[in-house]
Amino acid sequence: MSASGALANARFALASLALFRGLLFDPVVHAFQRLAEAAADEKMPLERRVDRYAAFTNLLYEAGEAAECGFGGAAGENDRGGGAGDESVGIGYDWTRYLLTRTLRDENRCIKETARGRAIPAGVARAVSWELSMLERVGGITSAEALDELGCAFPLAGWETSRLDFAAAYREHIAHISERGYGLFAESHVFRLRDGGGDGGSGGNGGHRPGRHIGGVGGDGFELVPVPRPDPVDAAELTGYGRERDAIFANTLALMAGKPASNALLY
Numbered sequence: 708m709s710a711s712g713a714l715a716n717a718r719f720a721l722a723s724l725a726l727f728r729g730l731l732f733d734p735v736v737h738a739f740q741r742l743a744e745a746a747a748d749e750k751m752p753l754e755r756r757v758d759r760y761a762a763f764t765n766l767l768y769e770a771g772e773a774a775e776c777g778f779g780g781a782a783g784e785n786d787r788g789g790g791a792g793d794e795s796v797g798i799g800y801d802w803t804r805y806l807l808t809r810t811l812r813d814e815n816r817c818i819k820e821t822a823r824g825r826a827i828p829a830g831v832a833r834a835v836s837w838e839l840s841m842l843e844r845v846g847g848i849t850s851a852e853a854l855d856e857l858g859c860a861f862p863l864a865g866w867e868t869s870r871l872d873f874a875a876a877y878r879e880h881i882a883h884i885s886e887r888g889y890g891l892f893a894e895s896h897v898f899r900l901r902d903g904g905g906d907g908g909s910g911g912n913g914g915h916r917p918g919r920h921i922g923g924v925g926g927d928g929f930e931l932v933p934v935p936r937p938d939p940v941d942a943a944e945l946t947g948y949g950r951e952r953d954a955i956f957a958n959t960l961a962l963m964a965g966k967p968a969s970n971a972l973l974y
Contacts, residue, residue, distance in 0.1 A: 712746070712852065712855070712856040713844075713848045713852045713853075713856065714742065714743045714746035714747070714848065714852070714853055714856045714857075715743070715746060715747055715856070716844065717739070717740075717743045717844070717845045717848055718740070718743035718744055718746070718747055720841035720842070720844065720845050721736070721739075721740045721743065721845065722740075723841070724838055724841075724842075725834065725838070726815050726816065726817055726831070726834055726835055726838055727810060727813050727815060727838050727839075727842065728815075729813050729814060729815060730806075730809055730810065730813055730842075733809050734766055734770075735763070735766045735767055735770050735805060735809075736806065736809060738759070738762050738763040738766050738767075739763050739802075739845075741759050741762075741763070742759045742760055742762075742763045742853065745759045745760075745857065746853070746856045746857055753857070753858060753859065756857045756858070756859070757857065757859055757861070757863070760853060760854070760857060760859070760863065761863065761864070764850070764863070764864050764865065764866060767800070767802060767805060767866055768800065768864075770805060771800065800866055800867045801866065801867040801868065801869055802846055802848070802866045802867070802868055803846040803847055803867075803868045803869040803870075803871050804869055804871065805846075806842060806845065806846035807842075807846060807871050807873055807876055810839070810842055810873060810877070811876060811877065811880045812889070812890065812893055812894050813890070814889055814890025814891060816831075817831060817835055818881070818884070818889045818890070819889070821881055821884055822884050822885070822888075822889055835877070836874060839873040839874045839877055840873070840874065842873055843871070843872070843873040843874070846868070846871070846873070847868050847870070848868070849865070849866075849868050850863075850864075850865025850866050851865065891931065891933060894933050895933030895934060895935070895937075896937075897933070897934040897937035898931045898932060898933055898934060899931075899932055899934055900929045900930070900931060900932070901929060901930045901931075901932045902929060902930075942956075955971060958971060959971075
């Protein structure tokens, strides 16, 4: 087990996140953080270190279908293990792609200010670049490197990594922020309400990923939470709603064309 390898560096990188600290609420990223901490704990039994490795790998696999990325052709892409464009290697097996997806969807102060058309201070811009470079290195850690640092010689299930330019992808994302949106509403188009009162803090909370808080004070009220796999409903199935459907379509087309449009609530 190494005390100064890739996982040890990842532990420092994740702990030092400020602008992208919301990533620590993501269950998969949080599990990787716990894995990195295990590598630094020389007193932790091998069984527990392996357990954290397996827990992270399992969560990454399970997240595969839910994380819809579409980064084919991203700047600097050149897969290591499972070549570029290999459809058998999904996002759920690729740690780099998963982390980049979550990074682009992170709802932080920088992305909010950019969406409002406000200039980002030079110091903040430098911090964004630095944190993106650290995240790129974290996302490039292979399962072989992790097992070596954990001191495990067993051929356990692993994950894929890719060569992806996080900074270039983030610049491209920022350039199209008005079209793609950001945060929760860029991630999903269907939501549910969950009772509020989730953990606060800035990470290290078991990976609870908060939704958008609605109403209430001090944790009361509700959270708006994305539905990962909503049942698709085709417009043709909305029988008996012709007038209402046409009004919604016309309003949406006006919004897309940059014309005055009304807020709409569908239920």
